[in-house]
Amino acid sequence: MSYSKYKIGTTLRTADPTKDPIFDLNKEQIELIGNASKIILAVIAAAGIATLAATAPNIFVALDKLYKLKGKKLSKREKEIKTAHAFYYLKKSGLIKFTRDKNGVSLFLSSLGQKKMEQISFEALSVSKPKKWDGKWWQVAADIPTKGYRQGADALRTKLKQMGFCSLQRTLWFYPYDPRQQLEVIANHYGIDKFVTVMEISRMDIQDEKVLKKYFNLHHIL
Numbered sequence: 001m002s003y004s005k006y007k008i009g010t011t012l013r014t015a016d017p018t019k020d021p022i023f024d025l026n027k028e029q030i031e032l033i034g035n036a037s038k039i040i041l042a043v044i045a046a047a048g049i050a051t052l053a054a055t056a057p058n059i060f061v062a063l064d065k066l067y068k069l070k071g072k073k074l075s076k077r078e079k080e081i082k083t084a085h086a087f088y089y090l091k092k093s094g095l096i097k098f099t100r101d102k103n104g105v106s107l108f109l110s111s112l113g114q115k116k117m118e119q120i121s122f123e124a125l126s127v128s129k130p131k132k133w134d135g136k137w138w139q140v141a142a143d144i145p146t147k148g149y150r151q152g153a154d155a156l157r158t159k160l161k162q163m164g165f166c167s168l169q170r171t172l173w174f175y176p177y178d179p180r181q182q183l184e185v186i187a188n189h190y191g192i193d194k195f196v197t198v199m200e201i202s203r204m205d206i207q208d209e210k211v212l213k214k215y216f217n218l219h220h221i222l
Contacts, residue, residue, distance in 0.1 A: 013139065024146075030062060033120060033124045034125070035066075037086045038061045039063060040086050042062075042064075042121075043062055044109060052098075060083075088102065093112075130177060133177070136202050140179065141196070144192050144195040153192065154191035156187070156188050164219055166211075166216065168211065173185065179198065183196060183198050
């Protein structure tokens with residue numbers, strides 16, 4: 001069906017942006033995803049098939065976080081316009097679809113949108129931060145052979161840097177929280193899982209630990 005930018009804007013204006021979101025992206029995910037269209041796509045993916053009015057509070061909350069991270073102060077009207085433009089782009093690009101029924105206008109990802117979301121999910125991988133650090137470290141050992149795996153090795157290093165891991169040696173990376181689930185996804189994605197090992201470290205050299213604490217405090221991870 002045809003659903004214009006004007007109608008999207010009208011629906012957004014009538015939605016309640018103060019309603020508690022049923023799904024919420026954390027700050028790290030917002031920062032990694034980085035733009036309004038991708039964030040809206042992520043919220044829609046999490047909601048499944050839902051009405052635009054029901055999904056809007058989640059979208060407003062996520063976009064507010066994005067604008068704050070970017071240092072932007074927008075009026076309610078400016079947010080509505082930007083959100084409507086992002087929706088229009090997603091629809092025009094064939095990433096989302098709309099249907100109308102007695103409950104209103106529902107939206108969902110197209111097959112193209114689902115593929116795009118898989119890419120976004122990988123880009124936005126982050127390690128959950130617990131309320132309190134247990135004082136232990138997690139070591140990622142990635143001794144990857146150059147022959148036949150250089151591209152995967154380079155991609156892994158880039159991804160670990162993006163996620164905030166600290167390297168004390170070329171093949172050893174450290175993080176203060178359990179990254180096993182995320183590393184499994186990354187290693188499988190690049191086809192290097194047999195060369196990557198994740199270990200929990202309960203004791204570490206004092207000087208190395210000082211370096212790690214300084215790094216992770218500086219990057220607001222600890």
